[in-house]
Amino acid sequence: MMVNPKILKFLIIVSLSISYAGYCQGTLEDYQRAEAIDTLYRNKVFNNPSEFHWLNDKEFWYRNNAETGTQYILVNAESKTKKAFFDHSLMAGNLSAALQKNINEKEMDLSEFKIEENQLIFQNDSLKFKMDLQSKQVLVTDTIKRERRSREYWGRRNREDEGKPVLSPDGRYEAFIKNANVYIRQPDSEEEFQLSYDGNEGFFYSPNMLWSPDSKKLMAYKVRPGKEHKIYFVESSPEDQLQPKLQSRDYLKPGDEMDFRSPQLFKVSEKRHLPVATDLFLSQFGLYNFKWEEDNSAFTFEFNQRGHQVYRVIKVDAENGNAAAIIDESSPTFIDYSGKKFRHDVPGKTEIIWASERDGYNHLYLYNSQTGKVKNQITSGEWPVREVIAVDNENRKIYFTASGMDEDQDPYLLHYCSIDFDGRNFTRLTSENGNHQVSFSPDKTYYIDQFSRVDLAPEAVLKKTKSQKIVMELEKASIKALENTGWKMPEVFTTAGRDGETDIWGIIVRPTNFDPNKKYPVIEYIYAGPHSSFVPKSFHSNFWAMSSLAELGFIVVQIDGMGTSNRSKAFHDVCWQNLKDAGFPDRKIWIKEAAKKYPYMDAERVGIRGTSAGGQSAGGALVFNSDFYDVAVASCGCHDNRMDKIWWNEQWMGYPVGPQYAASSNVEHADQLQGNLMLIVGEVDDNVDPASTMQFADALIKAGKDFELVVLPGENHTSGGEFGERKRRDFFVKHLLHVDPPSWDQIYKD
Incomplete structure (x- = not known):
């Protein structure tokens, strides 16, 4: 006798929920811990500067978040010296005198430093100052007038x-x-x-x-x-x-x-x-x-x-x-004009530097602007140019970022390179296995290289451009205080996608009280917009939305499937006139393979959440992929691409508007929905027309489908805000853990 797969899956879930009942996930304590995650993790990573600022070709300063308090550091690249930018105690005292209130030297929030005529010029959030470098006297020179900028639509x-x-x-x-x-x-x-x-x-x-x-x-x-x-x-x-x-x-x-x-x-x-x-x-x-x-x-x-x-x-x-x-x-599919287009007219020359994916990867070409002929391809290889950082017209050199050049590294990690206009003298400025952020000196003689991964704490070094050698170690982040909270480092996981060859990359986030002997439902945080890639690549102490959800008793994952950007043109083209694909064939394989490696990941109980294009995908998970996904929360989704903004949707779905639009529509296929769905929408969303969510709801009602609809008064384009977050957590706990959530009064009481 044939058994309906949905009934069989339901019986399995019931039996598993009975087996897992003793694990007590989704408890009041779990909720309170989830609510505290943001505060718990905040300010627990030290010696991790967010910015570096060059004063001239040889000197730069940065603000360091040391465990002892804020430090302002001055570095001379030529003499290889690092010291306090100024006497912090004296500065605090002089600022206190100038402002007639006590300023704590460990909490000074100063910026925009520059040196002019023996004066140190700087500011805080509301005032401008100058300090005489000899007398050290600090004077207020002006107020900072901040105009209230109206929201630009x-x-x-x-x-x-x-x-x-x-x-x-x-x-x-x-x-x-x-x-x-x-x-x-x-x-x-x-x-x-x-x-x-x-x-x-x-x-x-x-x-x-x-x-x-x-x-x-x-x-x-x-x-x-x-x-x-x-x-x-x-x-x-x-x-x-x-x-x-x-x-x-x-x-x-x-x-x-x-x-x-x-x-x-x-x-x-x-x-x-x-x-x-x-x-x-x-x-x-x-x-x-x-x-x-x-x-x-x-x-x-x-x-x-x-x-x-x-x-x-x-x-x-x-x-x-x-x-x-x-x-x-x-292109027979699309030209990614909004994400990859680059044009630079070389001053005084009949030349244009131009970006194109014509050979299968995003690369740079040098054109003769008079004849329209390609003089030479500048960059080449099975990797994409990600961004042109600077063009040195005088020395005919280009500085740019690229990714995917190393077989033993995550292909999304950003690296910095330089190359001559004629394609010669290609130079890797970064090679360490990390996601890099570089700040060049004005004359490009030196550069600061700060790199990290989601599973590698940040490090900052000073290098010489000509040799790419490290001149000075600047800062290496300390994460001990973060680890002492019980924080679990995200894990990078990769496996082959739908074609059995192309690697698909993502991350796994576990709760602080993770127990490998438990079984954890999996929740995917999805955004599959073809305009970029979205899995974090740099170190963060938080991933707040993912970590807080994990605390309730879930494993939370994020994946970049085929159809997203920053790989090959063929990888990207999967989205063409087919946004419903959203990389789901790759995502399902990825989660199943991760569950094979980690049996505590329950690939039979899988939820998904997303906002905007991610909302469309989350809804589509239960419309087109309910063989795998059980529960979805879709916020402000574009559930029919004919209802959304022209530039984004015609870019990927094509023009004229043909049957491909209906084929990818959650609304048109609402009768196929299986599983538990929550729709969240802001009533005044002017990014994605809120009527898109309401039309999906209308189609579900007409198809006799049960679902939950949360309309947020006065809200624009949003994942749901505080109220939506509460509803989302409860929905996953109820339908994936099969327990009743605690009352909000208990969770949020003082």
């Missing part, structure tokens, strides 16, 4: 029909828009003349114009406005009034019509308009980075084609208005 559309006149570099003329057309006049003059005559209300000129360096030519572009799309929500409980407020935001979604821009060239002295053919930049997602050549011979701009499969650098000849693509990048 990511989706705000630039107004192309508003703007000030644009003054020419020589100051003789200003260009402005009148009646949708381009006009020129002398500043403070009534006399004006019209340059364009083809602008109108539906296809008007933008005031975002650009003069040539010699003030003889002008680039302006016409705009045909696209569709306006707003999302609306009700703020139920505003602080300043009793009645609710209706709010709205600009919010383009996949498939919406976008603005079309048409660059035009004007020879100002001749009052001549040279139209520019649009065939190279039709179907626009956007035009960016308009700039004139230094010699006034042309202007360039970048074109991102709708669908993100073509990206061009286009040059417009200033004599005749002819347009040509000098860089023409294409």
Whole structure:
């Protein structure tokens, strides 16, 4: 007789819950410990500077969090000396006198140090000071005025029909828009003349114009406005009034019509308009980075084609208005313009440094900007360039970070390198098995290398750039006080993914009272957005969200599966038009393999939590992967990519909007959901339209599915805040540990 797999799994869970009942996980004590984790771990790692600051080519300072209190250290790289930046006791006394209140020398919070004319200039959080280096007298010189910055909304559309006149570099003329057309006049003059005559209300000129360096030519572009799309929500409980407020935001979604821009060239002295053919930049997602050549011979701009499969650098000849693509990048899947694009125009040269994944990894190329031909590939190998840190034009050298160059290291660990424009003299500046953060001296003669891993305490050393040799040991972090709390170091775990070859990396977090004789359900913390990779690589004492959840009686894991970034192009392309994949085939294998190694990890009781794109994945775990996942908490999820922001979703799901969108939708497939689901959403979320969560809930109700819905009044894009965290913990304890959570009154009482 065939047994329904779901019924069999339920019977196994029941029997296991009876067997595990004596282990008493999810108790009041577990909750109280989880609540105390942040305080318990805080300030328990010493000799771990967060920043280093160069004063000149040879000297730098840093603030060290020593066990005895805050230290300000001055280092001279040339003489290899390290000493107190100043007399801490004297400084505290002089600050106390200047501020007329007691300043503790071990708790001074000072920054922005610089030395000018025998004066040490610095500040705290509200005042600026100077100290005479001879008399040591400290004086307050100014207050720090901090303007309250209003929250900048990511989706705000630039107004192309508003703007000030644009003054020419020589100051003789200003260009402005009148009646949708381009006009020129002398500043403070009534006399004006019209340059364009083809602008109108539906296809008007933008005031975002650009003069040539010699003030003889002008680039302006016409705009045909696209569709306006707003999302609306009700703020139920505003602080300043009793009645609710209706709010709205600009919010383009996949498939919406976008603005079309048409660059035009004007020879100002001749009052001549040279139209520019649009065939190279039709179907626009956007035009960016308009700039004139230094010699006034042309202007360039970048074109991102709708669908993100073509990206061009286009040059417009200033004599005749002819347009040509000098860089023409294409991909059968997508071009990661938001995460990997890099362009550097070499001053005084007809050269462009450009990043491309055309050979399967993100690498740098040197282009001839006149011919559009590749002069040479600069970097190469089965590893990606992660970021260009600096370009030394004079010495024709590039400083950059890369990862995946060492077979015996985690392929996500950042390393620093340098290379010449012609691809020669490739130099590894870091090689230690860690995630590196480098700070160069202004002249690049020295650099500070601070490195760590999640399972390796931080270390900072000073090195010489030419030899990469260590000049001085600076600080080595002490974690003894942290370990004394019972803290367990996260473990890095790797295994082959779905293809049996590609390594998948993640971390395992255990509770402080970990007992290998117990059985622990597994909870995965997921974020699978294709724009990056997300498993931490540097040492942290906390991982608060993961550690606090683990304290309740769980093993918590985080994994980067296929479809995320910072590996090969093929690894990344798994996400293409298939966000529901979210690396789940790799994640399930990873957890199963970890459970084989560690039998206390129960791969039959697996939960998952995530926010935003992670919320979509958490919901998708029970919609598309309920053969493995049992419990999910999805916060502010984009449960249907047609409902979310245009730029992020068309980047990975493609354009035009086709059946692939419905195929990845939790809403469309809500009837497939199995397991226990909690949805959390902020009622005024303007990052992911909250209607996405509500539509998922509606589809689940219509499909007869049981679930929990938590709506947070007044909250924006959030994992849930304090209330959501409580609900999430209780949900996992109830459905994975199969015990009733203690009351909140007991947990949170003083």
